[in-house]
Every structure is written in structure tokens, then in C-alpha cells.
Amino acid sequence: MSQKPDPQILSAVVFDWAGTILDFGSCAxxxxxxxxxxxxxxxxxxxxxxxxxxxxxxxxxxxxxxxxxxxxxxxxxxxxxxxxxxxxxxxxxxxxxxxxxxxxFAEFIPGALQTVAACRARGLKIGSTTGYNRPIMEVVTPIARAGGYEPDNLVCAGDLAAGRPSPLMMWRTFADLGVWWPATVVKVDDTDVGILEGRNAGTWTVGVAVSGNALGLTLAEWNALSPAAQQQGRERAGAKLRAAGAHYVIDSVAELMPVLDDIAARLARGLRP
Structure with missing residues (x-):
């Protein structure tokens, strides 16, 4: 018999794909x-x-x-x-x-695989939604799988009557993963509509500012910037994601685990998104 979900314990992290897990800068x-x-x-x-x-x-x-x-x-x-x-x-x-x-453009964002492994080590389920349609993801998913990334589900644009910023893809993900307390789920995304997708579904939301569309630079372009220019870009991209309602903003998924610690502590105190 499956264990009853606890509304005060994190259950899942739902990742976007391009700009979040792979394709630094969301360039494809x-x-x-x-x-x-x-x-x-x-x-x-x-x-x-x-x-x-x-x-x-x-x-x-x-x-x-x-x-x-x-x-x-x-x-x-x-x-x-x-x-x-x-x-x-x-x-x-x-x-x-x-x-x-x-x-x-299917190279993993630095730290992505390690972060997913750390999430799984905590017993968290790994969901995924994307603005890509099925034909495009039929190219991406085998590459990701060969590289070591295989989330527990995949919901694509076009699978449901409405995509982002509606919560429908998140609701399908809840059903696929068997979770039903939105406050125990964290949505990680690089776009404003992806953040709104999570907010509209009632989850915590984490925006990735540097690795995604909000900044729109390749890893090489990012690394070539001066520290001052990097900070300006980080602040500009982060502001877009915060304006969409992101509860947290980080550079990339490599920085996610301390955020999950903070969310877990807030949940344990009875706080909700």
C-alpha cells in the first residue's frame, strides 16, 4: 500500500527542459x-x-x-x-x-544531473513539463536518457487543451506522479509563463535566471562577461522572473538544493506558497 502523502513534506520537483536542465541560454x-x-x-x-x-x-x-x-x-x-x-x-x-x-543544443546545464540525483536521494519525484511539442521531444528525450536524465513523467505543449500559463500541464504531472498537495511540489523554470504555470497550480516556484531564456546567453557568452556585466545580466533576468511571481531566483539548477532546504523548513512550519 502506498504511503499517504504528508502536506508538510516535499514530494516532487518539476523541471522545465530547455534553459533549465539542458540547452544553456535556451538557444535551440x-x-x-x-x-x-x-x-x-x-x-x-x-x-x-x-x-x-x-x-x-x-x-x-x-x-x-x-x-x-x-x-x-x-x-x-x-x-x-x-x-x-x-x-x-x-x-x-x-x-x-x-x-x-x-x-x-542538448548539452546538460552544468550541475543539472547532480541536482536531479540529489533530489532523488531525498526521495523526491522528478516531473517535467515543456513548451516543446511531442515530435520535438521525441528527439530530445533519447539524448537526455543516454546522458543520464530520465524524469518520472513528461507533459508537452499540445498534450492538453491549454498549455502555459494555465496549470493543466502541472495538474497532469500531479496525476502522473501521484502527488496531490501542490504546496509540496516545486516548479523550476526559466520563463515567466513557466513560473506562472507553477503559481497557478499552487506550487512553490524557482526561477533560473542565468541559464535560461530570461538572459538568453550561451554558457561561453556568459563566461566571457566581466563580473560587473554578469551581475547586471543576473539582476535583469531575475527581475523578469520575480515579476512573474517566482518565490526564489537562482542562477541555475546547480544552486537548487539550498532552496529546497529552505522550502522544506517553511513547509514544516506550516507555511504555504
Whole structure:
């Protein structure tokens, strides 16, 4: 018989994928978005492409299409406003484009595997949600598994009626993991909508500022910055995640364990997110 969950003891950590566990800087989708719109005669910047990061990729493309400068270019090039049918077509083109490059950005973020192992050593379950769809994750998950990372579940954008910032992917994760006290779960993510996903599900939330989309630099680019520039970037990225409601902000998952200690202590005192 399974043990009854205790509402004052941590039960699970739910990690995002790109920018949180692997792909420092969450770089894999960025070039794909730029090339996608370029194929249709529309120029977008990497900064614009990063804006809606974390939502389902169809929603991401839709959000980009609503940018005034993008909408104006589409109107000029195609002679009509962009429609949802156009977004459907863009999404169909994007998925294999992103899947083709995602393996090139599947290196683990330093400390990620050690952190996951430490979580498991504490008896915590490991959940995962992602803004990637199933076809893209069918490329990513075998690479991650071969490298030593296999979470207890995977919920992808498109699996449910709504993705982030709704709590539906988290609720599915609760069901998959067999946990039902949201306050005993910690969501770790690098995007504002990922933090909102956790908040809307009632969990603790931890934003990863340096390794993810909020900063958007590769590990080499980050290491090349001066300490002062690193601090400026850290503060800027952290502010975005705090504005979304993150209970804690750290540089990367390598710094997660002391945060879990603090959350565990707060739970033991009867505190909730």
C-alpha cells in the first residue's frame, strides 16, 4: 500500500527542459524562429523571438505574428493580414525545423544531473513539463536518457487543451506522479509563463535566471562577461522572473538544493506558497 502523502513534506520537483536542465541560454528554438519567418519574407530579431518563450510553439508563433512590425511585414509581403490558418502552416514548417537543430543544443546545464540525483536521494519525484511539442521531444528525450536524465513523467505543449500559463500541464504531472498537495511540489523554470504555470497550480516556484531564456546567453557568452556585466545580466533576468511571481531566483539548477532546504523548513512550519 502506498504511503499517504504528508502536506508538510516535499514530494516532487518539476523541471522545465530547455534553459533549465539542458540547452544553456535556451538557444535551440531561437534561430529556428528567425529562419521560419525569413522563409515567408518576414524579418524578426532574436530578441523578438525570445519574447513569448515558454508557451506552446503554436501560441509562440501566433504571438510573434501579432507584433506590429511583423504584422506589417506580412501584410506588405503577402497582401493580406496574417490569419490563424497561416499560423497553422508556419507551425507545420517550424516543428521539423526545430527538431532538426534541437540535438545540437542538448548539452546538460552544468550541475543539472547532480541536482536531479540529489533530489532523488531525498526521495523526491522528478516531473517535467515543456513548451516543446511531442515530435520535438521525441528527439530530445533519447539524448537526455543516454546522458543520464530520465524524469518520472513528461507533459508537452499540445498534450492538453491549454498549455502555459494555465496549470493543466502541472495538474497532469500531479496525476502522473501521484502527488496531490501542490504546496509540496516545486516548479523550476526559466520563463515567466513557466513560473506562472507553477503559481497557478499552487506550487512553490524557482526561477533560473542565468541559464535560461530570461538572459538568453550561451554558457561561453556568459563566461566571457566581466563580473560587473554578469551581475547586471543576473539582476535583469531575475527581475523578469520575480515579476512573474517566482518565490526564489537562482542562477541555475546547480544552486537548487539550498532552496529546497529552505522550502522544506517553511513547509514544516506550516507555511504555504
Amino acid at each position: 528554438p531561437m534561430g529556428a524562429f528567425v529562419r521560419l519567418f525569413e522563409q515567408f519574407g518576414v524579418a524578426i530579431t532574436i530578441e523578438q523571438a525570445r519574447g513569448p518563450m515558454g508557451v506552446a510553439k503554436w501560441d509562440h508563433i501566433k504571438a510573434l505574428s501579432l507584433l506590429p512590425e511583423v504584422a506589417a511585414q506580412w501584410q506588405s509581403r503577402h497582401g493580406k493580414p496574417i490569419t490563424d490558418a497561416d499560423v497553422d502552416h508556419l507551425y507545420e514548417v517550424f516543428t521539423p525545423m526545430n527538431a532538426a537543430v534541437v540535438a545540437d
